[in-house]
Amino acid sequence: MVVISVRDKRRERGHAVVELAFVWSFLWLLATGVYQFGNAFYVYSRLETAASNAAMLASRLNYDVSDSGASFKTKVKNMAVYGDPNGGTTPLAPNLTTANVDVNPIPSSFPTGVTVTIQNYTITNLFHDITLTNKPRVTVAYMGSVVCSGC
Amino acid sequence: MGGRPMPDDTRRLHHPGARQIAAGQSRNAERGFSVVMVAVMANVMLAGVGLAVDIGRTFVVHSELQAFSDAAALAAVRDLDGTRTGIQNAHTLATQGPLGTSSPNGINFASTQVTTATDTYATGFAATYDSYATATTSSTNQYRFVKVVASASLPLYFLRVLPGVTSPVTLQSSATAGQQAQTPNFSNGGLVPFSADAHNTTAANEFGFTRGSDYTLRWGNGNTTTCGGDSGFNPGNVPSQHGPVDLGQGTGESNLGSAIQYGGYPNASSTPSSVGVGTSLLTPPGNRGNALVDSLASRSNQDPDQTDTTWDTYKAALAAGTANGRRVVTAPILDPATYSGTGSNVNGTVIGFANFLLAPATTVSAAGNSGPICATYIGPGSLDGSSGGTNGASIYVSMLFQ
Numbered sequence: 001m002v003v004i005s006v007r008d009k010r011r012e013r014g015h016a017v018v019e020l021a022f023v024w025s026f027l028w029l030l031a032t033g034v035y036q037f038g039n040a041f042y043v044y045s046r047l048e049t050a051a052s053n054a055a056m057l058a059s060r061l062n063y064d065v066s067d068s069g070a071s072f073k074t075k076v077k078n079m080a081v082y083g084d085p086n087g088g089t090t091p092l093a094p095n096l097t098t099a100n101v102d103v104n105p106i107p108s109s110f111p112t113g114v115t116v117t118i119q120n121y122t123i124t125n126l127f128h129d130i131t132l133t134n135k136p137r138v139t140v141a142y143m144g145s146v147v148c149s150g151c
Numbered sequence: 152m153g154g155r156p157m158p159d160d161t162r163r164l165h166h167p168g169a170r171q172i173a174a175g176q177s178r179n180a181e182r183g184f185s186v187v188m189v190a191v192m193a194n195v196m197l198a199g200v201g202l203a204v205d206i207g208r209t210f211v212v213h214s215e216l217q218a219f220s221d222a223a224a225l226a227a228v229r230d231l232d233g234t235r236t237g238i239q240n241a242h243t244l245a246t247q248g249p250l251g252t253s254s255p256n257g258i259n260f261a262s263t264q265v266t267t268a269t270d271t272y273a274t275g276f277a278a279t280y281d282s283y284a285t286a287t288t289s290s291t292n293q294y295r296f297v298k299v300v301a302s303a304s305l306p307l308y309f310l311r312v313l314p315g316v317t318s319p320v321t322l323q324s325s326a327t328a329g330q331q332a333q334t335p336n337f338s339n340g341g342l343v344p345f346s347a348d349a350h351n352t353t354a355a356n357e358f359g360f361t362r363g364s365d366y367t368l369r370w371g372n373g374n375t376t377t378c379g380g381d382s383g384f385n386p387g388n389v390p391s392q393h394g395p396v397d398l399g400q401g402t403g404e405s406n407l408g409s410a411i412q413y414g415g416y417p418n419a420s421s422t423p424s425s426v427g428v429g430t431s432l433l434t435p436p437g438n439r440g441n442a443l444v445d446s447l448a449s450r451s452n453q454d455p456d457q458t459d460t461t462w463d464t465y466k467a468a469l470a471a472g473t474a475n476g477r478r479v480v481t482a483p484i485l486d487p488a489t490y491s492g493t494g495s496n497v498n499g500t501v502i503g504f505a506n507f508l509l510a511p512a513t514t515v516s517a518a519g520n521s522g523p524i525c526a527t528y529i530g531p532g533s534l535d536g537s538s539g540g541t542n543g544a545s546i547y548v549s550m551l552f553q
Contacts, residue, residue, distance in 0.1 A: 030196055030199070030200065033200070033203075034199055034200055034202075034203040034204075035203075037203045037204045037207060038202075038203035038204075038207055040207075041203075041204075041207025041208060041210060041211050042207065042210075044211050044260070045207075045210045045211050045214050048211065048214040048215055048218060049214055051218075052214070052217070052218040052221065052222075055218075055222065056221065056225075056551070059225060065413070106250065107475075109453075110453055110454075110475045110476075110477055111475075112250075112472070112475050112476065113249050113250045135260060135261040136215070136218075136260075136261055137256075137261060138218050138222060138256055139222060139248065139249055139250055139255075139256055140222045140225060140226070140249055141222070141225060141226035141229070141244070141249040141250070143225070143229060143534070143535050143549055145339065145341045145414055145534070146413060146414075146477075147413050147414060147415050148409065148412070148413035148415070149415075151409040151412070151413055
């Protein structure tokens with residue numbers, strides 16, 4: 001039989017503890033990294049889809065010059081945040097608000113295009129938050145009717 | 152049992168002199184096993200990281216590509232007006248996206264412009280899609296559908312280490328947009344309160360109108376006109392200075408002027424609430440004062456392009472971004488044989504819709520109170536400026552099909 005001394009056993013246990021600490025740290029970093037990136041990409045993809053759907057709505061929505069497009073912008077922002085031009089309670093992405101959505105008719109008088117931009121949105125992560133600056137953004141041709149409800 | 156060493160380790164351990172060697176070999180075997188385990192686990196972990204990073208990026212870029220394709224197809228389809236230049240303008244938008252390169256719908260977190268988009272054209276959604284080269288061989292066509300396919304090459308950072316996974320991968324998205332004839336009755340407020348007299352009551356023949364010719368939106372005193380397309384055409388026993396119609400806005404100067412400048416009629420709360428083939432519209436005679444011509448001039452003046460007078464040059468200005476489409480209007484077409492009634496209660500029957508290009512504001516104003524107002528016939532009614540269709544019985548609207 002192989003005789004292993006008590007000292008050897010303690011030394012091996014010590015090695016095992018150190019190895020476990022290294023391996024555990026590595027696995028923890030790996031797992032949190034996977035979560036960080038996975039969550040960031042998932043949320044960004046949700047925002048991209050939200051901006052795209054809002055832009056598609058904007059391309060056909062009536063643009064009211066009597067309020068300088070304010071009601072138009074409100075509906076497009078609601079579409080981006082809640083998936084509903086009339087608003088809602090549950091945003092499509094965590095903590096997304098209408099303040100994070102910029103709707104820019106180009107030009108503002110009689111638009112021929114509309115850009116929907118997600119601005120200053122922060123993706124909340126475990127250790128490192130990511131703030132998106134003016135992205136994602138989607139531009140569409142404007143093909144709706146310019147109306148004047150107050151004229 | 153002695154003599155030749157046995158392959159079985161347990162048997163070797165019975166040899167007293169072999170104990171230390173066997174223990175060392177066992178350690179070596181464990182190390183070998185660890186190396187294999189590390190190699191296997193490294194691949195498993197890389198696959199996990201790859202799923203999070205590479206697949207995550209793939210989803211993001213694919214979403215961006217789809218947004219590009221949708222916006223490009225929708226922008227391109229409204230340029231299909233049955234001409235070669237219409238296809239050429241559509242091609243630019245289909246491959247660059249709306250507003251050209253000034254506001255690209257980029258990929259890779261909006262950092263890279265899409266450069267590999269192809270466009271094909273068809274006369275119907277389920278019809279054969281022709282390449283851009285084929286679509287532009289003829290000077291005229293009936294294309295009303297465009298399909299945009301965009302692709303992008305995406306390198307994989309982690310998944311590439313796995314066997315059988317190649318990098319980069321090619322991502323692709325497609326979108327099909329078309330000009331769809333709307334339901335017979337129209338009620339979303341995109342019409343102007345003018346009409347034109349049909350020369351031919353068959354809507355499929357575009358009412359006998361010729362694209363590019365001028366037709367009368369309001370006839371002059373005694374039903375005279377100087378509009379070239381109506382030269383020699385006798386509208387028959389119709390009210391003097393006819394042309395304006397009541398889409399629900401009323402016949403007062405103020406309401407008429409507002410409807411001319413901003414549309415809004417018919418709508419759900421107006422009478423009529425919708426207009427379609429067969430609808431009888433009130434055609435109030437008389438010049439309606441300065442309000443009518445001034446309002447039409449204001450409508451024309453909403454467009455920054457006040458120089459182009461033909462559809463070909465105007466649509467080039469649209470493509471260049473120097474026109475905004477406000478001079479393009481959709482009006483009902485009436486059958487002059489159906490006019491009936493007397494005084495202020497004369498009605499005519501709608502047989503279809505058509506698009507017209509308004510003249511520059513100064514030209515419109517020159518008509519004055521009693522002169523004829525002319526506009527250039529573009530094609531069958533379309534809320535988006537032009538149409539590759541030929542049936543004037545409905546109004547075409549550009550929309551995404553797939």
